[in-house]
Amino acid sequence: MENDKKMDLTHHRIGVFDSGIGGLSVLKELLNVFPEAQFYYYSDDAHAPYGPKSDEFITERSFKITKELLDQGAEMIVVACNTATAASIDALRVNFPFMTFVGVEPYLNAYYKETTPSKMAVLTTESTGKSERFKRLKERLDPNGFIDNFSLKNLARMVEEFYYDPGFESAFDRQLVEELLPLQGKNYTHAILGCTHYPLVKDKIEKILKLKALSPCPYVAQRVRELYVKPGKNLSAASTEFYFYSSSKPGWTKKDRENYLGPFKK
Ligand code: DGL
Numbered sequence: 001m002e003n004d005k006k007m008d009l010t011h012h013r014i015g016v017f018d019s020g021i022g023g024l025s026v027l028k029e030l031l032n033v034f035p036e037a038q039f040y041y042y043s044d045d046a047h048a049p050y051g052p053k054s055d056e057f058i059t060e061r062s063f064k065i066t067k068e069l070l071d072q073g074a075e076m077i078v079v080a081c082n083t084a085t086a087a088s089i090d091a092l093r094v095n096f097p098f099m100t101f102v103g104v105e106p107y108l109n110a111y112y113k114e115t116t117p118s119k120m121a122v123l124t125t126e127s128t129g130k131s132e133r134f135k136r137l138k139e140r141l142d143p144n145g146f147i148d149n150f151s152l153k154n155l156a157r158m159v160e161e162f163y164y165d166p167g168f169e170s171a172f173d174r175q176l177v178e179e180l181l182p183l184q185g186k187n188y189t190h191a192i193l194g195c196t197h198y199p200l201v202k203d204k205i206e207k208i209l210k211l212k213a214l215s216p217c218p219y220v221a222q223r224v225r226e227l228y229v230k231p232g233k234n235l236s237a238a239s240t241e242f243y244f245y246s247s248s249k250p251g252w253t254k255k256d257r258e259n260y261l262g263p264f265k266k
Contacts, residue, residue: 012036012037012038012075012228012235012236013037013038013040013072013073013074013075014030014034014037014038014039014040014074014075014076014077014078014224014228015039015040015042015066015069015070015072015074015076015077015078016030016039016040016041016042016077016078016080017041017042017043017044017062017065017066017069017077017078017079017080017081017084018042018043018044018080018081018084018196019043019044019045019047019048019049019050019081019083019084019156020043020044020045020048020049020156020160020163020197021043021045021159021160021163021197021200022080022081022156022159022160022195022196022197022198022200023041023043023078023080023081023196024041024200024260024261024264025080025196025197025198025199025200025215025217026078026080026104026196026217026220026221027039027041027080027242027260028217028261029217029218029220029221029222030078030221030224031242031257032221033218033221033222033224033225034221034224034225034228034229035238035239036235036236036237036238036239037228037239038239038242038243039242039243040069040072040074040242040243040245040252041242041243041244041245042065042068042069042245042247043244043245043246043247044061044065044247045160045246045247045248046246046247046248047061047247048156048157048160049125049156049157049160050081050083050084050087050125050127050156051083051125051126051127051128051151051153051156051157051195052126052127052153053127055087055088055127055131058083058084058087058088058127059087059088059091061084062079062084062087062088062091062092063088063091063092063095066092066096066099068245070096070099072243072252074099075228076099076100076101076102076224076227076228077092077099077100077101077102078101078102078103078104078220078224079092079101079102079103079104080104080196080220081104081195081196082104082105082106082124082125082128082194082195082196083125083127083128083195084103085103085104085105085133086105086127086128086131086133086134087127087131087133089101089103089133090133100227102220102223102224102227104196104216104217104220105133105134105137105194105216106122106124106128106134106137106192106194106216107192107193107194107214107215107216107219108122108137108138108141108142108147108192109141110190110192110214111141111142111146111147114189114190118188118189118190119146119148119186119187119188119189119190120146120147120148120188120189120190120191120192121147121148121149121150121183121186121188121190121191121192122147122148122149122150122191122192122194123150123152123155123183123191123192123193123194123195123198123205124149124150124151124152124194124195125151125152125156125194125195126151126153128151128194128195129149129150129151130151134149134194147192148186148188150182150183152179152180152195153179154175154179155176155179155195155197155198156195156197156198158172158175158176158179159197159198159200159201160197162201162263163200163262163263163264164262166262166263169263173204176201176204176205176208177208180205180208180209183209184209188209188211189211189212190211190212190213190214191205191209191211191212191213191214192213192214192216193205193213193214193215193216196217198213198215199213199215199217200261200264201264202215239257240256240257241254241255241256241257242254242255242257242260243255244260
């Protein structure tokens with residue numbers, strides 16, 4: 001694939017990565033709140049999904065991707081993946097101490113933000129659900145065990161496949177109903193989406209489970225802007241594109257900011 005990336009020094013450069021296209025749910029919010037920045041999105045689809053992989057493997061990939069994003073001049077890196085955040089953000093911060101990393105975590109504090117104490121579920125990948133970081137977060141934010149965790153084996157992969165092959169929506173919908181079966185009949189009022197692939201199909205999840213789905217992505221984007229934009233910092237004009245790298249077809253390509261969400265565009 002042609003590498004049409006040239007280092008863009010006129011914008012502030014922010015790297016974003018995920019195992020695949022899940023992090024586009026974070027990028028979408030970043031483009032809303034921080035249109036002046038230039039984004040370099042790395043999709044590690046040659047190694048997706050991360051959910052069934054070991055922490056060592058995911059950490060090794062996170063290091064490699066970070067180096068690539070640094071080569072593109074990234075001044076901040078958003079780990080737009082709950083699984084990679086759980087497995088590797090501590091190691092990233094130790095090994096690249098000059099870099100600011102912003103991660104994504106299952107948004108368990110949502111429980112206290114909703115008006116009535118309600119029954120909630122948190123949906124994660126297998127790796128996130130088993131991780132020490134998630135266990136600590138849950139002990140801290142949900143000491144009374146109000147939130148039930150469901151580790152979904154297939155959903156990230158299904159969303160990834162649907163993005164590239166959107167012609168099979170009814171087959172996708174059927175698989176989604178099946179994947180969500182363990183949550184049926186439990187009367188949850190809310191589901192926290194603890195994997196960045198899931199907000200891309202938020203409407204479908206809400207419809208099937210008849211609940212409200214909660215995504216941390218807008219808060220992550222807001223946090224990035226707060227950390228980046230200090231008083232007195234000059235911002236360049238908004239860019240109309242961003243750069244995209246897919247590890248299964250290596251090389252940076254430009255993408256239009258209007259047209260990158262495929263079947264998930266509303
Ligand atoms: N989108 C990712 C997450 O937030 C990873 C999903 C996967 O690759 O299993 O967890």
